Each structure stands twice: as C-alpha cells, then as structure tokens.
Amino acid sequence: MRPKDFSVVGGTGSRRIETSSREVSGQNRREFLRAGGVSLFAVASRESSVEAVAPAARSPYRAAIVGCGRKGTGYARGYVLHPRTEVVAAADIDPENLELFTRRFGVPGYQDYREMLAREKVDIVSPILPVKANPGVVLGCAEFPVKAIYCEKPISASLRQADEMVEACKRKGIVFAGGDMYRNFPQFWQARDALESGELGEVRGLNLYQSTNEISGGGCQGLSVMRLFARDAPVEWVCGWTRRDPFSDQDQGMGGTVRFSNGIECFIHNRRVARMGIEVLCSKGVFVSDWYTFRLFRMKASAKDPRRRDSLEEIPGLYPDSGLGRRVYDEEGWRHPGTRQMAGIQSLVDALEQGIPPRTSGDDLRLALELGVALRQSHRQGYAPVRLPVRDRELKILPHISRYLNKKEVHGEEWYREQMEGWKRDPQG
Numbered sequence: 046m047r048p049k050d051f052s053v054v055g056g057t058g059s060r061r062i063e064t065s066s067r068e069v070s071g072q073n074r075r076e077f078l079r080a081g082g083v084s085l086f087a088v089a090s091r092e093s094s095v096e097a098v099a100p101a102a103r104s105p106y107r108a109a110i111v112g113c114g115r116k117g118t119g120y121a122r123g124y125v126l127h128p129r130t131e132v133v134a135a136a137d138i139d140p141e142n143l144e145l146f147t148r149r150f151g152v153p154g155y156q157d158y159r160e161m162l163a164r165e166k167v168d169i170v171s172p173i174l175p176v177k178a179n180p181g182v183v184l185g186c187a188e189f190p191v192k193a194i195y196c197e198k199p200i201s202a203s204l205r206q207a208d209e210m211v212e213a214c215k216r217k218g219i220v221f222a223g224g225d226m227y228r229n230f231p232q233f234w235q236a237r238d239a240l241e242s243g244e245l246g247e248v249r250g251l252n253l254y255q256s257t258n259e260i261s262g263g264g265c266q267g268l269s270v271m272r273l274f275a276r277d278a279p280v281e282w283v284c285g286w287t288r289r290d291p292f293s294d295q296d297q298g299m300g301g302t303v304r305f306s307n308g309i310e311c312f313i314h315n316r317r318v319a320r321m322g323i324e325v326l327c328s329k330g331v332f333v334s335d336w337y338t339f340r341l342f343r344m345k346a347s348a349k350d351p352r353r354r355d356s357l358e359e360i361p362g363l364y365p366d367s368g369l370g371r372r373v374y375d376e377e378g379w380r381h382p383g384t385r386q387m388a389g390i391q392s393l394v395d396a397l398e399q400g401i402p403p404r405t406s407g408d409d410l411r412l413a414l415e416l417g418v419a420l421r422q423s424h425r426q427g428y429a430p431v432r433l434p435v436r437d438r439e440l441k442i443l444p445h446i447s448r449y450l451n452k453k454e455v456h457g458e459e460w461y462r463e464q465m466e467g468w469k470r471d472p473q474g
C-alpha cells in the first residue's frame with residue numbers, strides 16, 4: 046500500500062500555512078501583521094508550494110462510515126489517504142453496498158450502525174446518507190461517545206431537524222462538521238485573512254454567481270463561502286426570489302440580496318451568465334474565485350480611482366488552484382477522492398487537534414438552509430424583506446429526489462453499479 050503523504054493527497058499544499066494562519070485570529074492577526082510589517086499576501090505567496098508533512102507519530106483517528114454508497118466510498122478513501130485518520134468499520138442497510146465496501150476497505154461491516162458504534166471504538170463517524178435518513182442517524186450517532194460527526198449536505202429538509210442535530214452535538218461536546226464543501230478549501234481562509242489585513246481596504250459587497258437549480262442541495266456551497274467573506278456575521282435580512290414556484294417546498298434555484306449585520310451586502314445571481322463563483326468587492330481591490338482559481342486584484346500605486354477598470358492589478362501566484370475536478374487514478378486503481386474532500390478531512394483533523402471549529406460546521410449548513418428558506422419566504426410574501434432567524438422552524442426545502450432517497454432506487458441498478466465501479470478500476474476490487 047502507498048505510504049501516506051499529505052503532499053500527494055492534499056493537493057492544496059497549504060497545511061502548514063493554514064494551521065499557522067488560523068492560530069492568529071481577528072484583531073490579533075491584524076496587530077501581528079502591523080507589528081511584524083509582514084504582508085499576508087507575501088506570506089501566502091511564499092508558502093503556497095506543495096510541501097511534504099511528516100506523518101504524525103500519534104495513532105490516527107478511527108473513522109467509521111454509515112452509508113457505503115458513492116459518496117461514502119469517497120469519504121472512506123479520504124480517511125485512508127489522510128495521515129491522521131483510518132477507516133475501522135462501516136454500516137449500511139443495503140447488503141450489496143456493504144459487502145463491496147468491506148471487501149474494498151477490509152473492515153468489519155454492520156447492517157445496524159448502532160451495533161457498530163456499540164462494538165467498535167470510533168472517534169469520527171461519517172453518516173453519508175440520503176437526506177431523508179440523515180437527521181435520524183446523526184441524532185442516533187450523537188448518543189454514542191464519538192469525538193466528531195462529519196455528515197454530508199444538505200443536513201436536513203427542515204429547519205427544526207437541523208436545529209436538533211446542531212443542538213444535540215453541542216450538548217454532547219461533539220464536533221459537528223458537514224459536507225464536501227468549497228468552504229473547506231484553505232485558499233478561501235487565507236484570502237479572507239489577507240482581506241482582513243486591510244490591504245484591499247474594507248470588504249463592502251459580494252457577488253455570488255450560482256446558476257444551480259438547487260439552493261439547498263448544490264447552492265449551500267456558494268452560500269457558505271459567501272458567509273465566510275462576510276466574516277460569518279449574522280444575516281439581518283434577505284430579499285429573494287425563486288426560479289420556478291415560490292409556493293413549492295421542492296428545492297430550486299434562487300436569487301436575491303443578503304444584508305449582513307456588519308453592513309456587507311451580497312447579490313446572488315441565479316441567471317446563467319459568463320461568470321461563476323464569488324467576487325469579494327473591497328474599497329481598494331477585488332478577490333475573485335471561480336471555485337478553481339483564487340485571484341486578488343489591488344489598486345495600482347499610480348491609480349487615483351479604484352473604480353476604473355484599468356486601476357487594478359493582479360497580485361500573481363498567491364494561491365494554488367483548487368484542483369477541483371482533477372480525479373486521477375492511482376497505481377492501486379483508486380480514483381482520487383478530490384482535493385476538496387481532503388481539505389474537509391484536514392479541517393476536521395484541525396478541529397479535533399486544535400479545538401477550533403471545522404471550516405464547515407453543522408451550524409454553517411443549518412444557516413445555508415435557513416438562507417434558502419428565507420429567500421423563498423421573501424418571494425412568498427411579495428418580495429418583502431425577511432429577517433433572520435426565520436421564526437417558523439417547521440419550514441423546509443425538500444432536496445431533489447436523488448439526494449433525498451437512495452440513488453440506486455432513483456437511478457436504477459445498472460447506473461448505480463457503474464458509479465460504484467468508477468471508484469476503482471479493477472471491478473474485482
């Protein structure tokens with residue numbers, strides 16, 4: 046088996062800078078920069094090359110998967126590749142999926158996740174399930190002495206279910222992380238730190254470009270990055286609209302305006318235009334990401350008015366590309382689980398080792414769902430502003446059926462077999 050080496054599995058190559066930049070936070074970080082006279086732009090530029098990090102001597106976190114489907118296999122592969130985690134057990138109600146998984150990963154399999162958690166010593170449990178099953182299983186897992194629960198997104202259909210999961214984990218002191226998310230890319234956190242240093246002036250506005258036809262399913266990705274660049278300030282109000290029917294509970298595309306309590310304003314574009322990703326608009330520059338690349342533009346020393354197009358210049362080579370979509374097969378025949386997946390696992394490990402929140406917490410996913418609900422409520426009320434938090438916690442967004450139910454059931458056995466075989470080139474694997 047290939048030795049674990051983060052420089053191979055991480056792809057973003059920023060483990061060290063990520064750790065160090067998150068240790069210095071908020072005001073302290075700005076003071077640190079002023080005192081040292083060091084630019085965070087320079088720090089990012091210098092340290093963005095891929096580095097090998099020696100595997101830690103301590104024993105790895107013991108991870109178990111509940112839901113051995115397409116995405117559950119990716120999580121397991123990520124845990125295998127990360128130097129601080131290993132896969133020790135799995136559970137699934139589908140005997141065929143469970144058998145394939147236990148054969149591929151060489152771990153004990155259980156039909157009942159409760160029996161698995163009662164028998165096995167597990168630090169991290171990952172319920173990677175259809176949304177319908179997720180809340181019940183997350184709450185069930187929280188009854189066991191695990192350190193972390195890392196599930197998929199969307200975490201639930203209703204706000205009440207999301208509240209229950211977040212509260213249960215908080216009560217038990219369990220780290221609750223969610224989703225294989227853009228927000229886990231360290232480049233976003235480094236860029237946010239750079240913006241906080243004030244070198245581009247004040248962050249004033251955001252443009253989020255997402256033409257997705259699901260605000261909760263896929264759209265929670267962009268909404269979570271949007272909140273990050275508004276410094277995760279509370280949302281004061283939203284005005285929104287849905288793409289199809291505001292009175293339907295089914296997930297659908299949505300656009301609108303979001304006003305944060307710190308005055309930052311975001312416009313969510315749902316029409317398909319010649320842009321995707323996010324633009325962070327500062328008083329003296331702009332940060333732009335299309336989820337693949339991360340670019341900072343600042344005002345030229347000679348420029349007088351930052352609003353003129355030719356007055357900005359790019360600071361080149363700051364952040365490595367995300368590597369999104371680069372899914373090569375390794376010599377064992379495994380498809381790489383993706384740099385985003387690895388960034389999520391790194392974030393969870395950081396949370397466990399440093400006592401900091403994961404980059405995408407269950408609470409972040411609850412807030413993404415709440416934003417979707419609020420945008421739709423606005424449309425339902427004649428485009429009126431809707432204040433957050435949303436009072437009616439029974440409100441819900443029903444995810445697309447292939448997220449809500451098992452994909453084998455929705456897409457058929459043949460499609461499903463091909464998907465599962467795609468993880469490993471050797472079909473006997």
Ligand SMILES: NC(=O)c1ccc[n+]([C@@H]2O[C@H](COP(=O)([O-])OP(=O)(O)OC[C@H]3O[C@@H](n4cnc5c(N)ncnc54)[C@H](O)[C@@H]3O)[C@@H](O)[C@H]2O)c1
Nearest residue numbers: 112113114115116137138139142174178197225448451452
């Ligand atoms: N972040 C992303 O980019 C991304 C991408 C794809 C899917 N997802 C999310 O991942 C989740 C799973 O998707 P998938 O493609 O792996 O689905 P899947 O249908 O391939 O797998 C689901 C698995 O869960 C099992 N399962 C269902 N109920 C269970 C229960 N109560 N106990 C134990 N096992 C149970 C099923 O038997 C199946 O093996 C969905 O919520 C989806 O929204 C996220």
